[in-house]
Amino acid sequence: MKYILASNWKANFTFEEAKIWFESIGSKYNEVRNEVRIIAAVPYVYVHYLSSYGIVDVFAQNVSHVKQGAFTGEVTVSMLKSVNCKGCIVGHSERRHIFGENDDIINKKILSLQENSMEIIFCIGEKLEERKEGKTKEVLFNQIVNGLKDFERFDLLIVAYEPVWAIGTGVPIEIPDLIDAENFIRKIFKDNFNIDNLTLLYGGSVDKEFVKKIKQETTMNGALIGSASWKPDGFIQIIDNFINA
C-alpha cells in the first residue's frame, strides 16, 4: 500500500518558520520514508529554496492556468518545474469557493501540469448544503469528470477527498460516510477511466487521532492536512500515529 501524508501550509509561515519546519520534518522523514511519503504544499515564494532541501517533496498550492505571456502576477507550471517543484494542489475548496475557480480553469491547470509531467493533488468535495440535499455523489462525479477531461497520466494523479464542511472546522467526517465516499470515488475512476489503483487521500480537520482511523478503518492512502500539520511537533505526532496505527 502506498501511503502519503501531505501538509497544506495555506497562507501561513514566515521564511524562518518554513526553514524550521523543513529541518524538523526532514530529519523525521529520514527515519520513516520507507513507510510513508511526506509532501509539503508551500507558498510560491518558498518553493525554490525548500525544493533544494531534497528531502520532503515540495508542491505548490496553486498555479496559473495560462502557459506564459502578458499575465501580470501569474506563476506558471513551467516556472514551478524549473525550480524542481514536484507537483501542485489543484481544485482546493478555498480556490473554488473563495477565488471562484470553476471546473474549466481546474481542468486547464491539470492538463498543463500533465504536459510538464508534474504531479497533481486534485481536491474534490461537496458543500454542506449539497450533502444535506443528497447531492454529494452528483457533485463528486461532476468535479471528477469535468476536472479530468482529456487527462491521461493517472500515474501523476493523487485525489484528495475534502468535504468542504469538514475543512478547518475541527470536525472530520464520520468514518462510515468516509467509507461510502471512498467506495463511490474509486468506482467512478474504475468505471470512467479503468483505474483501480487510485491514490486517494482524505482531508478536512485531520488530527493525530483521526489519522489512526483513516489507516485502521478505511483503505484510503493517507491524508491532506492543514492546521494540525503546521507545528512541526504536531505533524511528527501525526506521522508517528499514522505509521503505528
Ligand code: PGA
Ligand atoms: P484542515 O485543512 O486540516 O485545517 O481542515 C485541510 C485542507 O484544507 O486541505
